[in-house]
Each structure stands twice: as structure tokens, then as C-alpha cells.
Amino acid sequence: MIVILGLFLVGPIVMALWVSVSDWTGRGSPFSGNVDFVGLKHYRDMLATEGLARQDFMISLRNTFYYVLGVVPVQTVLALLLAVIVNQKFLKGRTFFRTAFYFPSVVSSVAISLVFLFLFTGTGAVNRFLGLLGISGPNWFADARGVLHLIGDGIGLWNMGSPPAFLTDTRVMNLSLWEWFSGPSVAMSAIMLQVVWTTAGTFMLMFLAALQDLPAEVDEAAMVDGANKWQRFMNVTIPHLRPTILLVITLGIIGTWQVFDQVYVMTSGAPAKTTLTPAYLSYSTAFNQLNFPRGAAMAFLLFLLIFALTQLQRWLLRDKDEVARRRAERQQRRQRRQGRTTTTAGEAAIARTTVEEAQS
Template structure:
């Protein structure tokens, strides 16, 4: 046996335990779930034995082509999650970068204390924090009562199903937006904006996730060569110019990592929705991950629920590839 062949064989022998574990606990369940998405399994018995109707791509077709409640719920969940992603990812990234710049400053005293304080919400149970936020933003909670005293909103503001854009226009839809839009929803429904309840969940998530991304940016900032900062300072560059032309380009790999993890995490949001709202009020906090769970484990339509999860997986992959293309390094 040649030396190269022996090295390849030795390499496969070393990685074979990991390959077997990943194949047994990741690849095999994914393939099993893919089969379930092609059936109408109701959770009784085994989906891999005879007697379970095979429906092919009908579960996927119901989400896009058929005019029914399943498509309406799925499109509402996609709309809600799109607003959620569009707000959470930029806010948490900007806040994490700002906090990292703050605690990396040599002028800041007690930097260890502030690093710990900013990171603490990230290691706290998301369920526990969601319960606390639920009490604060409930109809009798502190925030609701405070806004009621200020005359900003009434005591039922958290239960208002209208989006914030609807609230700004006092729910008067322009005639041009009342026509039917893509996938069975009107343009006014697509452009409603997140509800107040979803905005509360967005505030919760931004607060709890920024600490983790702050540590990633902080590690990258500490790897920036001091000589580059000093050279830019000697060349007369101001603080903003040093950040824009020296620091920020060196943070590109970390920025891509933070945006990618944020994108994946926001499209998979589930626990905050499950604890705080369960899709209410009026489906304005319904997300694809929670809809998949509800369809499978409450409506006992495991095929459709699994199909939703695979569509969500495809959305995440496509958006990640697009983000990688958009943030790639371009030659001058």
C-alpha cells in the first residue's frame, strides 16, 4: 500500500467515530424527518411501517399553492419572522459592537465589571427572562401601567393585534394596498409591521443576545494590531476615520460570524414565543418554528409540521449563502 493511501486510511480511521456519531444522531434523524414530511402521519404508530399514507409533496404544496388556512398561517408566520429578523439582527449587532468598543476602551474603569454585567443576560435562562418580561408587559404590568398613566396607550396595548405601521396610520389602509398581494395576503397585511407584542419580544431578544456577540467583537478588537492604530493616528486620522478604515475592515470575519449566527438564531426563534405569547394576539407573534411545533404536536399533523421545518431550513440556507456573497471580500 502506498504511503498516501495509508495516510488516507489512517485519517478516516481517526475521524470515523465522529462520522458515525454525527451520522447516527444528525444525518439519520434528518432523513427520517424528511420521510415524515412526505406522509400524512398523525403520530400514532410508526411512520416507517405500512399503513401511513404517502402524500409526496402535498404538504409543501399546501404551504404555497393551495388557498387554505395552512397557507395563510404559514405566510403570516413568514411575515412576522421577517420583521423580527429585520429588527433584531441589526439592533443586536450594532449594540454588541458598541458595547465591545466601550469595554475595550483603555479609559473605561472597572472594565471587568462591565463585561460581566453586559454578558450576564446571555447566560440567564431565556425561559426565566421571558416569564419576567411577560409579567412586566402584561395588561397589569409595570410598563403597561406606566404608559397608561402617561396617556400613550391604554391598558390593553400588549393585546392589540395591529402592527405598528397600522397604529401610525390609525388603521386607515390606502386603497392601493387593500388589493391582494402574494400568497393570499393583502399588501396592507404584508406591510403592517410587527405588533406591539412582537416589539416587546424583540427588545427581550436584543437585550439577551447582545452580550454573547459583544464577546466575539471584543476578542476581535483585542487582535487588532496597536501599530496600525498608532500609524493612523500619526497620519492625522480622527477617531471615526480610524474606526472606519482600520478597525472595521479587520472585523469583517467576526462581523460575518455575528450576522450569520444572528440570522440563523432569529429564524429559529421559539422559546420566547412559546413562553410569552404562543402566537397571540391574533397570530401577530406566530413564527414558522412555533407553527411547526403547533401543527405537529397540537394538531397531530406531523407531516405538515415537518414540511414547515424543512422550508424554514431552506430559507436559512439561502439567506446565509446570500449573506456570504454580500459580505465577501471584493478585489479593488
């Protein structure tokens, strides 16, 4: 099994690295004699050379940047909110609600995408519902207008028909500033809504597990000190959840930068390339245009980006007392664990240790 693991996980990366610096066209073996080494040409095409390759890559980065910026905070807050609500002690039917919120996470993204395609069509359920409220909804998946453009237009900051010249005339990396500051398109926003809806349930479970770990004595102590509910939530619960919040945000960033399935099923990057993402672009460059070297190079750039972002985020949110505190906590848990004899202790421990491992 180590062989399979190596064959399909380590070997491929080495092969792809080679392909990304070669001029392989997809025909024959990438290691045959007529495949030449071209150095960092494909990386340069996407980052340094003026051209369509760079333009598409930059568009995909812009789209995904807004996508991540929208999805990660909203899904984190929604997951926390759902967890706090479901965690109320007086609640009846708690299991039912927990199941309902978690269920979309276990269903195939393809099936969910099909449902949302139907819900968000021009005359679909969402627009009918908005119609009941007197709002005429957009033609979601065909609407390439940027949300920030629309907002700016709405509050009179600019006119979408004739955007300010200093924004359209300044070009940075093949795109004008006006294009950079478009925000997610309406079509992308629909995908964002879907993803938030789908993944919040998983993160809710993580928050629930952490909330149930909160020692009741601490909360009571704060109560005795006269803290009200909101103060207790902000000063006791949130600090206790800090590692979980950090984990959820990290996982969110890693997951959202990889968005692929939804784009593949629902839009293929349309309308006007506003739902193009690096993951999808990398796939379509390789498999539709048969430009495997550039596709592979893009995949590596995406990997580097995700890696750099998670490191940066960890560094920004690091907590100096954290290391010492966590070590003490772990020791405490270990002692507690030894005291338990039921079989469930083992089960709970797997979940806990793996999450713990991920945090350290």
C-alpha cells in the same frame, strides 16, 4: 458515540424527510404498511394551494421577516457599541460591566421570558416608567396592531380604521398587501426588545475579542497620519472587524429565524397570530394538531430558507481580497502561536481557530 450522533442527528433527518412526504397520523410506526406516500402534497399545501395552511405559513413568514429585520441590525450595532465602550482603556470595573452585559445570555430563556412578561404587562414596570415620562404605553402582549400601520397612521399617511382600498384589495399569497406591510405587531416588538437585550452580550464578547486583536501600531500609524478618532474608527477599526461583523450578522440571521422559546413561553402566537413564527407553527402543527407530515415539511422549508439566506448574505458581502488576506493572516498567527509556550496559548487558540473555521 458516533452511533448516538448518527442515531439522533442523521437518522432523524432521513425519517423526517420520509414523514414529510407521507400521510402518517402520529399513530403507530411511520414505516408500517398503512402509511402511504403522498409526494409533495404538504409542501404544496403551504406554498401553492389556496387555503388556511398557506395563510398561516405566510403569516408566520411575514412576522419573522420583520422580526429578523428589526433584531439583527439592532443587536449587531448594540453589541458593537457595548464592546467599544467596555474596551475603553481608562475604564475601571471593566469586568463588572462585561459580566453584567453578558449575564442574560447564559440565563435560561424561560426565566428571562417570565421576567419580561411581568415587565411588559399593561400596568407593568415598563409602562409605569413610560408613564413617568408622560407616555401612555400600550398593552404590549395583547396588542396586535402593526408598527408600520401605527407609524403610517401617526404621520397621516393613512387611517388605520379605513386603510386604502388598493392595499386591502390586492391579495398576494392569501394576505392582502395591507397585511403584508403591517410591520411587526406591538406584541412582537416586545419580544424583539427582549431578544436584542438578551443576545447583544454574546456578540459583544465576539467584538471585544476582535477589538483586542487590533494591532496597536496600525491605529498609531493612522493617528500619525492625522486621522481623528471617528476617521480611525471608520477606516481602521471597522475594516479590521469586518469578519466579525459578518459572523455576527450570519449568526444573527440563523438564530432569529429559529425563534421559538420566547413564543412558546410568552404568547403561543397570539395576539391575532402576530407572533406566530415558522418554528412555533411547525411545532404546534405537529404536536397540537398532530399533523406531523406538515410540521416536518415546514421544518424543512425553514431549513432551506435559513440556508438560502445565509448563502445569499455571504455572496452579497463577499470580499475579493479577503481570501488572500485571511490566508496570510492565518499563516502569521501560526508562526506567532509557535512562539508561545504558556498554557493559555492553547486555550486562546481554540477560541480563535473555531471562530476562524466558522468564517472560512
